[in-house]
Amino acid sequence: MLVAGINVEAFEVLSSSEPPVSPTEVLAKDKPNDAGGSIIVTWRKSDDDVEENELVKEYLVFRSSALDGEFELIGTANKGFEKFVDGTTIDGTQYYYMVKASDRVLHSPPATSEAVSSSAQWFHSGRISMLVATVMICFLILWFIRKAKKGKELYIRPIAGLEAVDDAVGRATEMGKPIMYIPGIADMDDIQTIASVIILGRVARKAAQYETSLLVPCCRSIVMSAAQETVKEAYISAGRSDAYDADKIRYLTDDQFGYAAGVDGMMLREKPGAIFYMGTFYAESLILAETGHSTGAIQIAGTAMPSQLPFFITACDYTLIGEELFAASAYLSKEPLLLGSLKGQDMGKAIIIAILVGGVILVSLGFTKIIAWLATG
């Protein structure tokens, strides 16, 4: 019979007088790569668990610490599901699991698992490829640092944005205008902000040498404190401690667009000769960079946020793309140890490119196991 185009005879709408068929192959195993306390229960769904009827509406999962003991209901899984994670186990205790199919009125006969206990693991086996890659890259970086320590001259490719830092500071000095340094809107737990504060130290030293005013509006209190210490030290090391003014490294607000408004206002009032944007930026990137552009300042940006890079490339004179932000400190300092780490980083990239090309060729030839080897859990 058709009702509204649906064959209602194909549906068993209400509970039948018979209980549903039991699920089969109930297996319980310790959840791998965890801190313990979890067991995964799987089963093959009941023969009555099909799209066309409602004979099975859910699966009931029971647990007991003895096969002949009392089983306690610990959870349910929806129709069509074949897995349940019990996250309430005590490590070392043996458990038996029982699964029943149910139409919420009648339950199928139970299907029971073997005894199982949960445990914590000391190594995440799904992250072997990550461990190998980390060790390899760390080894390369340390090896090149060692080479640099021994005095070997290392060639580092020129980065236009970093070559322009001196010019930008010099231009601001010649124009008698301040330099503005914006360290992004993230806090100090973000590696980009740490990289930004490190670069700030280098820029502050040049600003101190040229006796140019440096403005650092901050979006986070901790960043402000770190920036104040970094700039102060840079001024001291440049022999210009008298020129250091803590009020120029100021906190504005934690609010994203409040910060953008505050920085825009400072740009329009102070008319800086050079503006640096280094760190983590989101939607405020273009608001800041376009306002900076309208002031006529030379602008250098650097971020590892791929979504914001096009905005900076469009609005700024130079942009440090991704890794160049992290290379900036070493590049500007010209210290052999730091340059050694850059060289190691480049070698790591060369190896990853080789693995990518090799992987594409192997997968194209049908050797798909490499995908599983390189996957991370």
Next chain:
Amino acid sequence: MKKQIPLIITFIAGMVMILQFFIPHRPFSDLQQLFNTWFLIITVFAMILGLGNLFKVHTKRLQRRPKGWWYSIVLLAGFAIMFIVGMIWGPARGTPFDYLFWNVHLPMSSMMFALLAFFVASASYRAFRARTPEATLLLVSAILVMIGRVPLGNYIWDKLPLIGDWIMSYPNMAGQRAIMIGIALGIVSTSLRIILGIERTYLSGK
């Protein structure tokens, strides 16, 4: 010693964070959460530093009266109003604090965000001038993606959305992934320099 203690703390904290990524066993599995909690506590106390700085800078501005000093009055008044209203009535729904948040703070934030539309237009105007082969390629790609994403594109030619999707899924994605790989390596290198104490500008220069 003033520099050695922070370096030791950095080294231990860095190594523990690396280990907890590979060791799911307790106590390592709980360390990231623990460190995040510590960081939040420090952040809350650091807010006092930020507020202190804000007051100091703007009080000085009121005393010295430089160009635009009246903006400091607006800032301090805004801060005082929100602080007092929040302390008296609390931040719950329906309170004056809640009213000011939804009817003053949020519209101003939205207004700043809305400015982005105009800045995108002005930036696009400069970026899309076909002066070089690269800029021309950018212009053509941008036009194809933009037209492909609006109904007009489908109306002109039903393959245009597919071309737009292809540009986003292949050349654009490949470029983004290349940048992401570089970023990951840069993070490893920077982290290693900091953990091993090679990079110590953030502490106090070389």
